[in-house]
Each structure stands twice: as C-alpha cells, then as structure tokens.
Amino acid sequence: MSEQADRLRLEELAFFGRxxxxxxxxxxxxxxxxxxxxxxxxxxxxxxxxxKPVDVxxxxxxxxxxxxxVKKGTETxxxxxxxxxxxxxxxxxxxxxxxxxxxxxxxxxxxxxxGCRLQVELPEKPVxxxxxxxxxxxxxxxxxxxxxxxxxxxxxxxxEVVSQGAAAEIRVSGRVVGGKGDGRWAEQVAxxxxxxAELGGSLETSTAGGTVRLVLSIPG
Numbered sequence: 001m002s003e004q005a006d007r008l009r010l011e012e013l014a015f016f017g018r019x020x021x022x023x024x025x026x027x028x029x030x031x032x033x034x035x036x037x038x039x040x041x042x043x044x045x046x047x048x049x050x051x052k053p054v055d056v057x058x059x060x061x062x063x064x065x066x067x068x069x070v071k072k073g074t075e076t077x078x079x080x081x082x083x084x085x086x087x088x089x090x091x092x093x094x095x096x097x098x099x100x101x102x103x104x105x106x107x108x109x110x111x112x113x114x115g116c117r118l119q120v121e122l123p124e125k126p127v128x129x130x131x132x133x134x135x136x137x138x139x140x141x142x143x144x145x146x147x148x149x150x151x152x153x154x155x156x157x158x159x160e161v162v163s164q165g166a167a168a169e170i171r172v173s174g175r176v177v178g179g180k181g182d183g184r185w186a187e188q189v190a191x192x193x194x195x196x197a198e199l200g201g202s203l204e205t206s207t208a209g210g211t212v213r214l215v216l217s218i219p220g
Contacts, residue, residue, distance in 0.1 A: 008135075008195055015138045016087075022109050023080045030073040037066045079105050086133035094133055095126040096168050096218065097161045103140045104159055110145075115153040116174070118144065121160040127168050129218050131199050136218065139199070140170055142192045143214045147174040149184065152210070166220035173213040 040062055048054050082102050104120045111118045140159070147157050157174035193203045196216055204215040 004194055005198070007191075008198060011191065011195075012135065012138050015141060016084075016134075019080070019083060019106055019141070022106065023076060026076050026109060027073055030069050030076070034066055034069050037062050037069075083137065086137055090132055091130060092133055093128060093130045096129045096136075096170070097122040097127050099133060099137060100140055100159055100161050100170060103137050104144075107141060107144055110148060111157060114148040114151050116148070116151045116155050116157055119156040119158045121158060123161060123163060125163075127161055127163045129168055129220055131201075131218060135195065135199055139192060139195045139201075139216060140172075142188065142195065143170070143172040143203075143216060146185070146188050146192070146214065147172065147176055147212055149188070150177045151175065152177060164217075168218045168220065170216040170218065171213065172216070173211060175210050176212050 041059075044054065044059065044062075079102055083106060086099075101120055101122060104118045108118055144157060144159065151157065152175035155175045157172065160171040160173075162169045162171060189203070189205060192214075196203050196218075200219045202217045204217070206213045
C-alpha cells in the first residue's frame with residue numbers, strides 16, 4: 001500500500017472516531033436529560049405516597065418530554081448505524097442524496113459549535129451512484145470541515161446534490177472569514193482531492209466575495 005493510501009486510511013479512521021465521539025456526546029446528553037426526568041417522576045411518586053394529590057398535567061408533561069428524548073436518541077442511533085454500516089462494503093450502489101442527508105445530520109453538532117448550521121438541498125428523485133460509501137462520507141464531511149474551519153458566524157453552509165447525467169456532484173458552499181478558512185486550507189484541499197481521486201472523482205474549488213464553493217464530482 002502506498003504512503004498516500006496509508007494516510008487516507010488513517011484519516012478515515014480518525015473520521016470514524018470523530019463522528020463516533022460526537023454521537024456518544026449527543027447520546028450522553030439524551031440519557032442525562034432522561035435521568036433528570038426520571039428523578040422528577042420519583043419525587044412526584046414520593047409525594048403521592050405521602051397522600052399529596054398527583055398533578056396529572058405535570059405527569060403528562062414529563063412523560064411527553066421523556067418520549068421526545070427517546071425519539072431523539074433513537075434517530076441519532078439510526079443515523080450512526082447507517083453511517084457505520086457503510087464500512088461493510090468496499091463498493092456498493094446507493095442513493096447519494098440519502099448518504100449526504102445522513103452525513104449532514106451527523107455534522108449538525110459540529111456546525112453548531114462553529115456558530116452556523118448545515119442546510120441540505122436534495123433532488124426530488126434518488127441519485128444512484130456506485131462507489132465506496134464510507135470513503136465518500138468522509139469526503140463529504142471533509143468538504144464541510146474545510147468551510148467550518150473558519151466560517152462566518154450565523155451563516156448556513158449549504159450542501160447540494162445534483163445529478164449530472166451518468167455522474168453526480170456534491171456542491172458545498174459557505175461564507176468564511178478571510179475568504180479561505182485557516183492555514184490548513186491547502187493541506188486539507190490536497191487531502192480531499194486525493195480522497196476523491198481514489199474514488200475516481202475530482203474536486204474543484206472557487207472563492208468569490210468571501211464565499212467558498214467546493215464541487216465534488218462523483219462517477220455514476
């Protein structure tokens with residue numbers, strides 16, 4: 001295996017760990033909130049044992065809050081499961097729009113920490129491609145990470161999926177401070193270009209008026 005291939009594998013492993021750590025943090029928050037509501041239910045039960053009237057509306061509110069947290073946790077784990085199962089196959093046919101949507105959902109926490117948000121624009125019909133799904137997820141996340149390295153606060157980073165005949169494009173754009181992120185820009189672009197080249201794709205970058213646009217071309 002070449003030095004470049006070794007480096008890409010290490011970057012993909014770090015990417016998996018980074019996403020996993022984010023999901024773990026989110027799930028810890030969910031469980032912590034459920035634990036707080038469970039403690040509140042215990043307090044209400046203790047009051048009932050002492051003959052105090054039960055506040056039914058409060059019970060309903062607590063129950064509803066727990067249900068919402070369970071739903072949030074379930075959705076988070078389902079997204080991570082889809083992400084992790086992308087490692088099962090080196091090459092597979094899949095819907096690019098669905099993959100991008102899932103990656104964007106997993107990246108919302110990172111965007112929030114950077115002071116902005118991810119906005120996804122997907123076509124009405126599925127966009128079928130045949131590629132390495134895990135490596136492609138890492139490439140999409142890497143493109144988003146480039147812009148989140150130094151974003152304009154309270155701005156949206158847009159991820160758009162476009163069908164181009166037998167091929168497809170993933171267009172990532174957003175406003176950044178100074179026009180081109182931080183000092184890691186050139187190194188990150190080179191790494192992202194190499195990752196896409198391994199998939200048979202390519203990367204184009206452009207900057208205009210403080211907005212950076214990255215176009216990831218993917219063969220069909």
